[in-house]
Amino acid sequence: MPGWLPASWPAPSNIHAGISLRTFAGVSVGPYASANMGLHVGDEPAAVLLNRERLAAALQLPSAPIWLRQVHGTAVVRIEATHAVSEAPEADAAITPTAGVVLAIQTADCLPILLCDRSGQTLGAVHAGWRGVALGAIEACVHAMGADPQDLLAWIGPGIGPDAFEVGADVRDAMLAASPNEIIAAHRAAFRPRAEHPGKWWCDLPQLAALRLRALGLSSIHIEPACTVTDSDRFYSHRRDRVTGRMVSLIWRDA
Template identity: 50%
Template sequence: MSVIEAADCLIPDWPAPARVRALQTTRSGGVSAAPYTSLNLGDHVGDDPLAVAANRNALAALLPAGPLWLTQVHGTTVLDAGLPQPDPTADASIARDTRGVCAIMTADCLPVLLCNDAGSVVGAAHAGWRGLAGGVLEATVVAMAVPGDTLMAWLGPTIGRDAFEVGDDVRDAFIAHDSAAASAFRPGRAPGKHWADIELLAKQRLAALGITRVYGGGLCTVSDAERWFSYRRDHRTGRMASLIWLQD
């Protein structure tokens, strides 16, 4: 039986209202065997379904309700985690009451958690480069339906700026939206390649929405194999979860 201890998780350090709760899992505390060792929460990566179920059940013991597990497709659809969702295909979710627990799974992509000052709405977004460029943060804030300057964000573990090498297509996609995005790229190891800072790209998008209070960041999934899953590093690997909810 899997039992997740406090040391197996990271609690976001941000000045969120008291009723806003958030949790970041690591790869420790579960029952999955290598290469998914050990707290793999992804049911789509080739792991033993019984192990994934045990890991999810252990996580659920720390939560007020079962999370809305999304089928993530690098898009911009946002769902309400507090409502029944027959089709969970989406890359972000929000919650306005204690019935919903928002959850994002990642293994290099950037998870972004959001809450407002009043503690009346929370959100979580899967901001890989495709979703980020496509507007998943913008769509999440629209769904939250509160002014951007009343929101704060927390950035979870993601591929670091010294590990994320991309092609011209990625750089061009961001610069086409905002020329200032050029500052998030520097020359890579070959012509047409660039090192990308996905945290800076997210901060630029958030700032454009009026969200300037951004916390977290600096946790590179690729460089810390003991703590984080990384698809780019290992290819066959598990998934962490970034979760946020409201609790009375």
């Protein structure tokens, strides 16, 4: 489907997952063109709602997505039924055991991480920026799912790439301080010093997220290589444009 990037992972056939692209046939204009899915970024609310309606219709979603009020934290909300919430809960991850529930994560450089078990029964979705990764958002979601981590699959969707995410010592130190001891060396390797800019590093955020997932016991981890910063045709990027829209990553399952 034009304007939609399906998740590339060996999920069961009853699992549907992927991310919207800014090329989807939306109605937003200016820096939000054309398929902004975020109501909190300054776009016209009517345009955003129409974009969401069009995406839901194009994907033939079984229910309205569960939108979150994302705050770069570790809260996980469990959704038991479709239309189970009257307003967006404040959380950065969601899980569901229920067919037809559509989990939604909005991003524009942060990583969307989608999860399912091999039997296609339990789903999870995480909003993972560097703060969320450092604080333990990934671990919180995996633990809340209650499945054996070895039985889980993960798709790390498009986010800021390892050649676009420049960080200072504050971010590097915070990430390393939060790293599990057994993978601290691998975490250090995810930061490449910039010789021409002392005190700055290139940060491989997708790799850092994958390391956290592996430390939990997951082995089936699939990273989407696209970079939201450098691929301006398909993706919104807050770091690149500041004022911009949001993509949405969705995951749901059939019965």
